[in-house]
Structure formats: C-alpha cells, structure tokens
Amino acid sequence: xxxxxxxxxxxxxxxxxxxxxxxxxxxxxxxxxxxxxxxxxxxxxxxxxxxxxxxxxxxxxxxxxxxxxxxxxxxxxxxxxxxxxxxxxxxxxxxxxxxxxxxxxxxxxxxxxxxxxxxxxxxxxxxxxxxxxxxxxxxxxxxxxxxxxxxxxxxxxxxxxxxxxxxxxxxxxxxxxxxxxxxxxxxxxxxxxxxxxxxxxxxxxxxxxxxxxxxxxxxxxxxxxxxxxxxxxxxxxxxxxxxxxxxxxxxxxxxxxxxxxxxxxxxxxxxxxxxxxxxxxxxxxxxxxxxxxxxxxxxxxxxxxxxxxxxxxxxxxxxxxxxxxxxxxxxxxxxxxxxxxxxxxxxxxxxxxxxxxxxxxxxxxxxxxxxxxxxxxxxxxxxxx
Numbered sequence: 473x474x475x476x477x478x479x480x481x482x483x484x485x486x487x488x489x490x491x492x493x494x495x496x497x498x499x500x501x502x503x504x505x506x507x508x509x510x511x512x513x514x515x516x517x518x519x520x521x522x523x524x525x526x527x528x529x530x531x532x533x534x535x536x537x538x539x540x541x542x543x544x545x546x547x548x549x550x551x552x553x554x555x556x557x558x559x560x561x562x563x564x565x566x567x568x569x570x571x572x573x574x575x576x577x578x579x580x581x582x583x584x585x586x587x588x589x590x591x592x593x594x595x596x597x598x599x600x601x602x603x604x605x606x607x608x609x610x611x612x613x614x615x616x617x618x619x620x621x622x623x624x625x626x627x628x629x630x631x632x633x634x635x636x637x638x639x640x641x642x643x644x645x646x647x648x649x650x651x652x653x654x655x656x657x658x659x660x661x662x663x664x665x666x667x668x669x670x671x672x673x674x675x676x677x678x679x680x681x682x683x684x685x686x687x688x689x690x691x692x693x694x695x696x697x698x699x700x701x702x703x704x705x706x707x708x709x710x711x712x713x714x715x716x717x718x719x720x721x722x723x724x725x726x727x728x729x730x731x732x733x734x735x736x737x738x739x740x741x742x743x744x745x746x747x748x749x750x751x752x753x754x755x756x757x758x759x760x761x762x763x764x765x766x767x768x769x770x771x772x773x774x775x776x777x778x779x780x781x782x783x784x785x786x787x788x789x790x791x792x793x794x795x796x797x798x799x800x801x802x803x804x805x806x807x808x809x810x811x812x813x814x815x816x817x818x819x820x821x822x823x824x825x826x827x828x829x830x831x832x833x834x835x836x837x838x839x840x841x842x843x844x845x846x847x848x849x850x851x852x853x854x855x856x857x
Contacts, residue, residue: 477536484532484535485532497528497710499710500519523706525710529542529709529710533681533683537650539683541694542681542683543681543694544704544712546680547666548667554693561588564608565609566593568594568625570826570827573619575644579613596626609637614627616644621747621772626759644664645664647799648768649719652764652768662693665680667679667681670719671715671716672800726768727767727768729841730770730836736845744775744830749764769835770834775830780830783829783830787832792843793834793847793851803837804839804844809831813833
C-alpha cells in the first residue's frame with residue numbers, strides 16, 4: 473500500500489522485533505554476526521557493511537524520498553565524498569556558485585588535486601549551465617535552496633538539460649528535507665542529505681545520506697560505502713530514525729515560524745535584505761512554489777550599515793536564537809556564514825556570491841513564534857545600527 477508521508481516517516485523500513493515484539497527498532501550494538509558456516513549468514517556479516525538498525529534507517533529514508541535505495545553515512549561530507557568517488561581524473565563537475573562552504577572546500581581543496589575540474593555557475597540561469605557543459609562533464613551538483621542565499625534551481629529543467637549528456641544529476645536536499653521536496657521525482661539521479669539537520673532534527677547526531685533509484689549507481693556507491701567505511705554506528709542510526717518519526721510535524725512548525733520571522737524582518741528598518749523563497753519578489757519564488765510544498769525555516773538577512781564588529785554584537789544579543797554552526801534542529805540558531813559555514817572561502821569568493829560580512833543566517837526552530845519575534849526585536853533594538 474502507498475502510505476502517506478507521515479505514515480512512512482513512522483513505519484517505513486521498520487517492523488516489530490521478531491524475538492521480543494519491541495515496537496522500536498533495537499540498537500544492534502555489534503560489530504560482527506555469527507555465521508552457521510563461512511559465507512552462510514542471515515544477511516549481515518560485519519557492521520561496517522551493514523547493520524540492522526542502519527538498514528531500517530536507510531529503508532525509511534528511501535521511502536520518504538520516493539527512492540529504491542538508501543545509504544547512511546557518518547556525516548554529510550562523507551556522503552558527498554562517496555558520490556565524488558564516481559569520478560576520475562579529467563572529469564568535470566558543474567556546480568552552483570553559491571553552494572555550502574564545506575562542499576566548496578571538498579571540491580576545490582581535495583578533489584581538484586586529483587585532476588577533477590569544478591565549474592561554478594548560477595544554476596538559476598539554464599543558459600549558463602548549458603554553456604558550462606563540455607564533453608568532459610560527468611556530474612551536475614545542485615543545491616536548492618542554496619546555503620545561505622536561498623537561491624532556487626529548477627530541478628526538473630536541469631534534469632531535462634543534462635539527460636542527453638549522460639551526466640549524473642545530484643541534488644543536495646538538506647535545506648528542504650523530503651517533506652518539502654523530492655528531487656528524484658523531478659528527474660535527479662541522486663539525492664544527498666546532511667541528515668544531521670532536519671532529518672534528525674535534534675542536534676544530537678552527525679550523519680549523511682544518499683538516496684537513489686538506479687541499481688548500477690547504487691552498486692557502485694555501496695561498494696565505496698563498504699570499502700571506504702564512512703558508515704555510522706547503530707546508536708546514531710537509531711537516533712536519526714527516531715527523529716524521522718516527527719519530521720512532518722517539525723517541518724510544518726519550521727515553515728510556519730519561518731514565514732512569520734521572514735515577514736517580520738522584511739519590514740524592519742535595520743534590515744537591508746531578507747533572503748527567503750516564500751516572498752513573491754524572490755527571483756525563484758515561482759519555481760519554489762512549483763517544486764516545493766512549503767518554503768522552509770531558513771532565513772538569511774543582511775544588516776543595514778553594519779560592519780563585522782556590529783554584526784557580531786547583534787548576533788551575541790540573542791537569547792532564544794543560539795550562535796552556532798548547523799541548522800534544522802528544533803531550536804533556533806543564528807550563524808555568521810562569512811566566518812562559520814563559509815569561512816574556508818576567500819573574501820572575494822564569498823562576496824561574489826553574496827556572502828557578506830554583515831549577513832546572518834537564521835535556522836528558525838519550533839519555539840513559540842512570539843518568543844522568536846521578541847528575541848529578534850530585542851537583539852536589533854539594542855544594536856547601534
């Protein structure tokens with residue numbers, strides 16, 4: 473039966489434990505498994521390659537993204553690294569120019585050293601993308617909405633564009649989560665998540681995930697997954713699986729609070745610009761409305777006439793929002809992209825894509841919205857801007 477999202481989040485990939493009847497998937501805290509004879513086993517040999525707790529998580533993630541296969545990793549960066557292992561020297565990757573700083577660092581500081589070329593373009597401009605594609609292009613890396621400027625890329629249009637070129641289309645779906653957006657249904661080949669963020673949702677796990685439909689790609693990725701060993705332990709898999717059970721409820725609250733916060737900030741006299749795809753005047757609003765089921769809880773702001781010192785001072789005034797890396801937890805966080813999530817980029821690289829020193833990125837949590845608005849009002853009122 474094709475269950476709805478909320479039912480899948482709670483039940484997909486999971487059955488009561490056959491030996492005890494336990495409703496919750498047990499934490500199989502084991503490194504190895506008894507074999508009745510060499511090679512004769514119950515589907516598990518060694519926990520680097522597979523673990524029942526992790527398998528339940530992977531099956532649930534696949535169901536939520538509308539995919540056939542899921543792979544869980546020890547971090548989002550481990551998941552990205554595994555995808556890049558599909559490439560070889562001389563290959564080229566077309567990627568968004570304003571992607572997450574950690575992805576940019578891995579691309580340019582690690583994989584460029586192995587002879588792989590990365591071309592960064594504005595993915596909202598299909599002409600730029602088409603121009604960047606050459607006979608050496610093997611992968612299109614898409615992040616939508618982007619971190620932190622929340623640009624929107626048309627996943628379906630990009631899928632159609634690269635289909636005839638035999639290019640692997642990867643979408644980082646971290647900011648949207650499968651509750652708001654399903655890239656596989658729009659033609660993507662692989663969906664990547666930093667499961668640390670909305671999927672787990674409680675800021676107590678670091679994990680990554682890949683979801684896909686193609687057996688050949690899955691076979692390749694699973695080989696690297698097992699061989700290179702960047703797989704998570706069963707405790708983390710259990711916590712993420714538990715977090716998924718409330719993903720639909722949390723995302724509704726994130727979207728509701730994000731809408732209130734974005735609209736409050738848009739008219740604030742001390743805010744120069746607000747990035748949020750729910751605004752009618754956002755350049756990607758119509759595409760976001762078409763491919764997403766909501767506009768999410770991520771909001772970025774540019775402070776009016778604030779230098780770096782004043783930006784730091786404002787960030788330190790928050791009481792409910794905590795200054796911290798990461799996003800997507802139940803609690804509200806404020807991040808300074810120029811020195812935190814995108815600190816590995818040069819000033820010129822950051823400014824080119826709009827990551828300014830007076831920008832703050834807000835991960836709007838699920839607290840009472842009145843408290844969030846009051847916190848923003850107080851922090852901005854006490855500033856000297």
